[in-house]
Amino acid sequence: MSIIRIPLNGVWFFKKLEFNEYVDVSKLDFTAEGWLKAEVPGVVHLDLMRNGVIPDPFYRMNELEVSWVEEKDWLYVKEFEVSDHIVSKGCLELIFHGLDTYAEIWLNGVMLGETCNMFHPWIFKVDGLVKPGRNILVVRFKSPSKVLEMLESKYGKLWAAFYTARVYGRKAQYSFGWDWGPRLPTTGIWRNVELLAYDEARLGHISALPLRISEEEALVEVEAEVYSIKPGHVRLIFKIEEENTEVCVEGLAKEGLNVFRSELKVKKPKLWYPRGYGAQHLYTLNVLLLNNANILDSRRVRFGIRSIELQRIKDAEGECFIFKINDIRVFCKGANWIPADSFLPRVDKEVYRKLLEAVSEANMNMLRVWGGGVYEADDFYDLCDELGIMIWHDFMFACGEYPEEDFFIASIKREVEENVKRLRNHPSIVLWCGNNENEWGFKARWWVRDRFYGEKIYHKVIPEIIKQLDPTRPYWPSSPYGGDDPNSPSEGDRHSWDVWSGWRDWRAYLLDNGRFISEFGFQAFPCIETVESFTAEEDRWVQSQVMEWHNKMHEGTERLYRFLAGHFRVPENLEKFIYLTQLNQGEALKTAISHWRSRMFKTSGCLIWQINDCWPVISWSLIDYYFRPKPAYYYVKRAFSPIYIALNLRGRNLQVSIVNDTLQRIRGVLKLTIQKLTGELLFSKTIEDLEVEANSAKECLVVDVENFRGAVAVAEASFNGSKVVNDILIGEFKHVE
Template identity: 55%
Template sequence: MAPRILSLDGVWYLRGFKPGEGEKKGAYKEDYKTDGWIKARVPGVVHLDLLENGLIPDPFYGLNEEKVRWVEEMEWWYRREFDLPEDIVNMDAVEIHFMGLDTFATIWLNGVKVGETDNMFIPWVFDVKKLVKPGRNVIAIKFAPPTKTLEEIKAREEKMKRVFLPPRAYGRKAQYSFGWDWAPRLPTSGIWRSVKLIAYNTARLGHIAALPVKVTKEEADMRVEAEVYAIREVEARITFELSYGEERYDKVVQLRLEPGYNEVRTSIRVPKPKLWWPHGYGPQNLYQFKVKLEGEGELLDEKSTRVGIRSIELVQEPDEEGKSFIFKINGVPIFCKGANWIPADSFLPRVTREKYEALLNMVVEANMNMLRVWGGGIYEDDVFYDLCDEKGIMIWHDFMFACAAYPEKSWFIENVKREVEEVVKRLRNHPSIVLWCGDNECEWAESGRVISHRIIPDICARLDPTRPYWPSSPYGGKDPNSPHEGDRHSWDVWHGWLDYDGYTHDPARFVSEFGIQSPPDMETIEAFTAPEDRWFFSKVMEYHNKQPHGNERIFWYLIMHYRIPRDLEELVYWAQVNQGEGLKTGIEHWRRRKFRTSGCLIWQLNDCWPVVSWSLIDYYLRPKASYYIVKRAFSPILVSLVKEGESVSVYIVSDKLVDMNGKLEFMVQDVNGNIFYREAIDVKVPANSSIRVMSKDLKDLPISDRTTQYLLARLLVGDKVVSENVLFLERVKHLKLPKPNIKAEVKKVDPKGLRFLVRIRTDKYAKAVKLKLMGIKAKFSDNYFDLLPNTVKEVIVEVEEPTSEEEIRRKLTVTSIYTVE
């Protein structure tokens, strides 16, 4: 008989007590009355239930984060009743599985203490066979105050180096929840992932895995394995099956199970495997993997998942600049384009499949192929990794340690070992994960080396030999943040106050963090401010930038390149564009260096609350101007102009795996559309390369007024422009950009009124053209683009509700940046 599973998700009851009072009052007892308790939702966290019941204000609004600080100081209790039929109670084993408890929990069942937990990242399983009974059962869970608990641990342990709230490093809880330079201090408590009761006879399956240990085009050697938990000694049969469409490959293992934990391992050979590729390089083929456990003449358990077959190599070879750092997938070197992922909410149960999918779709649409799951957050829900598998998004995966020296005593190390084993076993089937990384910036912080250099790599080597392991980020050479080997966090720009042209002097081999801040969309600002707070240096606006003096720094970077904005709306617009142009400077530089530099990951993709931060996409999924500018800079084919001394060079970067022939046009033009110089040459661009195709001395070009003239390069394949770029030789604030006359035409291209083609034209150079539909939620295929004189740009606009052409015309606004009225 297959296991019986009873979900304990849904409605529970919740109450807060002063620390220690709940137990004194008997809140764990079977007959305790829950009069006055509030309804709670599981999965959930305390803050969400208090908010739902009107007991706290929205922590994201104004200065309310401070008003809810009391929540983390309380002890919180959850209770619920559930009925069990006699046949479940009489099965050989009855277990309760908590997929996530946040964090310091004590569990009672029918008045009897079951166990305690101290790690939010892993599942907790308790044997409750002797405690359950037919009919009514009562479960009670106490959550100790997280900060107080950690402060008590800190007081009795060694003092070590760390930033932000120091006690955080003594617990296995999401580090960002205690506050970061982009996150509020909202440490949560609660049953944040699902709860289920599992009853079974004889034996059940645990984790299963199919790992591609050796892959060629001709054959893949798959290591397949399964965990089996047996009640007693029994003869068993385990069938492993890999399938793709009509193809089937299986292996049967007969064995005698011992009571307790068993591990079964064998191999399956797959001829001519259908390989999994990153986005932009090939299809994301996924195999079905199924494991059946049979014994005593019946099916005891069955599990299935999806796996991908691909090879990964991290190439680190000496060269003239130091040592390379190149990911090869299926033998093909990949330039990694992407961003750092942080948890998508401070209250994690609010992150739905729909939110994951929306964000990950935006990743793919921005021409990205990699995300770094940052080490101060969480190991995400399974759906996140499933979607990355489907979409071809590679994952650089940190373990959850960040910016601290962590304890190295046995009590902490044993907790870490269990966490790492559970995480690797849960996630190793996902082909999207291409690297395990020990931590974020702990090596840079000169922390201890036991966890990242011994504990984690030993477990990864044993459980997952298919992926490279990297001890920390950044890491490389005698200098952990070396530009000559390993990965680098490029923060001379922004944290070091260097202007963003400083990126062009950074020869990093792989940039795993770089970034510039900007405010979120005005609608987002309006969601967390009152009208009187809507100026950039108001207390609320400063509070919603968690970096000290962050708003002042944004303003400083802005006025280095742009004129002083007249109001908040103009500041938001210009600062987002400035952020994008800074990121573009870095991206184009590192892509021109392909594969001397082999990747650049922006800090950061997303936000966990409405905030002024480094993100490309704000908390409400509104893309900033920088999102679109980055999308163009990450295009598979990129023309890039760069001033090198007193000359200008034109590069073409191609991520395509075939050679390409085309024509390069190079021009000197002015903002009114006058052409002063034109040249066209035939070019051949090798596959997967960066090549300099032209270099010109500026003194030889007819440039007489740098405030109105610019350089233009475009690549044509046939009659199609596949990439174009411009270069001004002065900063925007010094340009004479006339106010353009921009015209927009709207045409419905979907009979349902959900898709429209907008054709935009201008008589003069239009800087950072911004399209917006007032009062209509819309998605634009492109936005915040520069429009050249007497040219036409086509943009696809998608809306969520059927809309007429007339309404789109009426509500469409078109804005640009100009300096001359």
Template identity: 35%
Template sequence: MKDVTLLGDGWGLRHEDAVLPARVPGCVHTDLLAAGLIPDPFIGTAEHEVAWVGDRAWTYVARLAAETAHERTDLVFDGLDTAAEITLDGEVLGRTRNMHRSHRFDVTGRGGELQVRFAPAREEAEAVRKTVGDRPNVYPAPAQYIRKMACSFGWDWGPTVVTAGIWRPARLEHWSTARITQVRPLVTVDGARGRVEAHLTVERTATGAGRPLTARASVAGVDTEVTFEGTEAILTLDVPEPRLWWPRGYGEQPLYEVELTLYDEGGALDVWRRRVGFRTVELDRTADEHGTGFTLVVNGSRLFARGVNWIPDDVLPSRITPERYRHRLTQAADANIDLVRIWGGGIYEDDAFYDVCDELGLMVWQDFLFACSAYPEEQPLRGEVEAEARENVVRLMPHPSLVLWNGNNENLWGFRDWGWESELAGDSWGGGYYLDLLPRVVAELDPTRPYTAGSPWSGTWDHHPNDPAHGTHHSWEVWNRRDYAEYRDSVPRFVAEFGWQAPPALATLRRALPGEALAPHSPGVLHHQKAEDGNGKLDRGAERHFVLPEATEAGFDRWHYLTQLVQARAVAAGIEHWRSHWPLCAGTVVWQLNDCWPVSSWSAIDGDGRLKPLHHELRRLYADRLLTLQPAPDGVVLGLVNQSAAPWRAEVAVRRMTADGSVTAEAPLTVDVPPNGAVRTPLPDRLTIGGDREFLVADVDGLRALHFPVPDREFPYPRPEFDVGVEPVTGEVSTVDVVVTAHTLVRDLLLQPDRLAPDAVADTGLITLLAGERARIRVHGWPEPDAGQARSAFFCVEPA
């Protein structure tokens, strides 16, 4: 049987005249941090102080003992970042230039000093650029000339921390006769029958050549076997009436373990195990009178995708543990998210990521790793791209959560709309990858899933790549130049990116900027804002609705609250509008769920893992049932969305009220919303707002929607008055209920729990209370509760 020796211990990292202890998996930055030789790049402006690390060559060293009990010993690296030369006792085993694939070297009967020398990534990229010529890029770094996590070189939400190292596990594999090199499980459902068609490939030693081998496979109590003499075999397992895997909210997520064992006459040689799920997935891109659709269909059910974009959760990705994946993805599921798009400037995540998605019912949209650049299609890149794609398609295809392969992020759009076409003058730019190579690889290896050439992409060059009427659309003009109310001006078929920025939690900023007097434009705050004119856009977005405080230390707390509030409101404006137009619009994918360091960004969860108000708002926006009031050309429209399997008879109470709390008109409305349906209905004339002192409130089944006819700075809010009390929760340590009682209209009241204690978490985000209403907010992780402190941690909209 194959034996495996993990190579996690005993490594050293050569630094000047010393050899530092090194961890594998890890990277140079984590080893230097552990040795106290560099500052944390996330703190203050230390990013600049560690820039030299990415511009040096680094060598990892270890001792390998020779092994002779098996015919063959392979040295296997699951991930080398990135341009590496591997030697054993001075002899070169091989050279690598791709972070996104594994590498294997024959070291049979050999031992001695193992060295893995990493050249600077920029040096490797520049050498390739000299060979293939310049290509356009949104960012100045040469990221498209090396198969490395593009955001290592910096992004508009990430630092420039150019990593190097053995970033995924290393091991020795000892084997005889034959080993399993690949299993491709094609999992399909036909009526009441599920099928696993396992395509097996093996490698043989010289003595194992031509010897009969037997492969046995089992799943769900079904067994089969096949005997073969070559290097390939197919094993088919038909499972009667398997339980179907469903996205969260639509059903359960049953998983079945497939086990495939390779034998010769002497016994077992190797074994492969994975969990699979039985389900069908299609992408409906049918043309209709509105354009071209883009609707995910799982097990025959058409879905509105409630999505978020995912970036690497740490700029040093070797630090991301399975526990961290589970925590972050559970936070996503808690916000009623059902789709996570893995963005093309990052990495193919660890299997632990997809395992959690399988279990939680989070659909995964997987980008191939191309983003915001023109990519050369010449060697040495083309061969690396194909090898990388083939390996990762096969690695990830067992996961039922994976529902879509996507060729790239924004490169088709860039070619047509950002001046690339003329600048390239006929040079390759990646189109051959997205429109030829990658779809062929997916069709050959994983025909059970749909492929789309890019995001955004209209499906054909006959339409603009980012045409909202065709396929996927990225909506960035609103954040960059307009008011968030303008999300309501169109109904794209599928919004694959849109978002609004906000700063991280106060405790996150204080940790990242120790000793700094925080102000909207203080040096550290600006350093942790990577978007072009990011704070200017934050200010302009807020000023359309509020009177901003002075940009000083004294005004920071108010600015912080208002910019977080506007982020939540902006995303709400888009999702409420687009969901209410289901099935014309079939999904929204918010940019973005997470951060890779403490930064002002579009995230719902900040770089320290704290929830922004947006996260709580997503929980409301992505719930099965959504109530909304939206301005329309002919007045205000009541929108109701029912993404559940049961019909919804909604008895809605709508009130027209004044700022002082008086009800000037009211109307009960009964609206029938079908399962998986949405209804938009106009309000009766008596609810028409008569001036800028009135607003609308709609309530049904615990849901509330509000409509104010003018920006907040023009509405005559009363001075907010509310009481705050603290009640311990019996049997729960450091847990209290904060009880708020309103005496006036209190709009968008927010408790910022990290102001109570750095690790405190609240179960509620923004709430609006009418006079006489009460809210109960549960806070965990607050060891010394105090009502006065709680009162000081609240913010709300105030009169201009």
């Protein structure tokens, strides 16, 4: 194998500069005063914390104490040795897999280029610049906020939530602050950096896309990019390891990028299914690049065989919005995913594993990767493939107008192309979505403008790339989207925020008949241990300044009080207050999920906002920053059970429905009892020989409970030997004596 990779991670050195301060990169002495050690991959905030320069930004209100960091430039330097053998190679490439965000790069005093997008790799040809022996690599990061404000001043202010200038940057939008996250726009070499050396050619992106699938055979299109130093004959062997089937492609490669395609047939394909619907079978495609008998490069990628259809058919309520995987209608149960840390290099495979296994254990089968974050690392998607977690994947645009200048469109095209190529092999990704809430914001007049800035991106640029690179998946322009009203309850997907944002009681969820609920949520405190991690003792009361700083929602504390007072007696004790907000969150989410699941396939999915946090905070999450589940996590786990008794209190009537996500008809017995808390029985009814069809919901019973206020209804069912139980209080917890 003639490909040589030299990692340039590990120890670097860095120092602070003023914005645009002149520095002679040919005369750097990083042993002098002012230079500090850095770790790559990393970001400047983590490096400053390790060196004791700044405090932990997550503690108390230290976010304000470190705000100066984003206003400075930061100079990073790496010294590395290279042998004569490496220098003699025909091509040397310096690859930064992630630079956040505005950087200038020099190698041995020669400027290689500038970067402006953190979402894709940056590759620089450096043959002729790398020397045998000692080499000096310099990266200067410019202040992100200063650069963005200069762009905004030049091209004009656009509307955006939280910080208007952010929309001019291809940088994680949440880093400038959100209603659940701090303002910590950091900079740094946030993913791996390496020197690549080779003589003739190397492989680029590899793909295996299933085109036609039947029970007998699947036709898989295989594709490989080949980067060649000069024109020449190459041979590629594509082999599916599990099937021992292969195809050889030969051709003349021109200098630069080449794309070679072929097809492979898989007999009796083993399909990939979402969690709960079948096995998550994965295949391995092995690709060899050869010149004569010499192997120049090789790659292995995993892929799955499955079909996807987004079913949209007119019906009595408008138009359905149903995911069909392998011709099976799937009710999507899940949550929204945000970046798991404000400082992304801390998010490793173990972090992904903890959170994604918790998602799976909660009976969820879908996550929505939200558009204000990042395209996650490969480990995230690998784990979703293995666990059967479908992904609704936004592109990284959220809550704002976006520019359409040529420089911006060019950057977006490269970003979208790179990430679609990188991620398209993952069977877990079932939908590409253009943005988060931008179409809704325009139509709802969040900003008063007749032109929809960004429309070209979501309705032309992205879909054209998807059509070319990944025609196997549906594309959806925005979320929410559908009809004249993008947040329509009768078609498309819907963000259900009438409760939390609209100050309405959580029983109002029962009035929302959206076709696919891609966002809904309800806040609660994290547990007391997490609260103690970000507070001093004097901060530990609900309305302290520090406590309210860690709830970024507008009037967040006021809403917690309002919603708590609606159902519980409001305590003065902090720990009791924390616990009751958690129970209130659980009851709210249970109410919503029970309603939408009882409408199975009239409503075809509900995704909770949100599964996780990026720092210790009072938010809508089910699992806090330290991986501690809130009580609502367990409410949701039960409410998402494959067989579930949905109890919906609609006015004076209690509706009892059985939801059956399994692919088998179930038969059993249902018993409903209503009793006082003293144990006195008020009502009992049993239904024998109850049948519920596969993959369906059935209303079984409606009871007038007007005279049973303050009592508890308990529904028990036994299906095929398995017991299912649910209960509901008829009335308010605050009235219970």
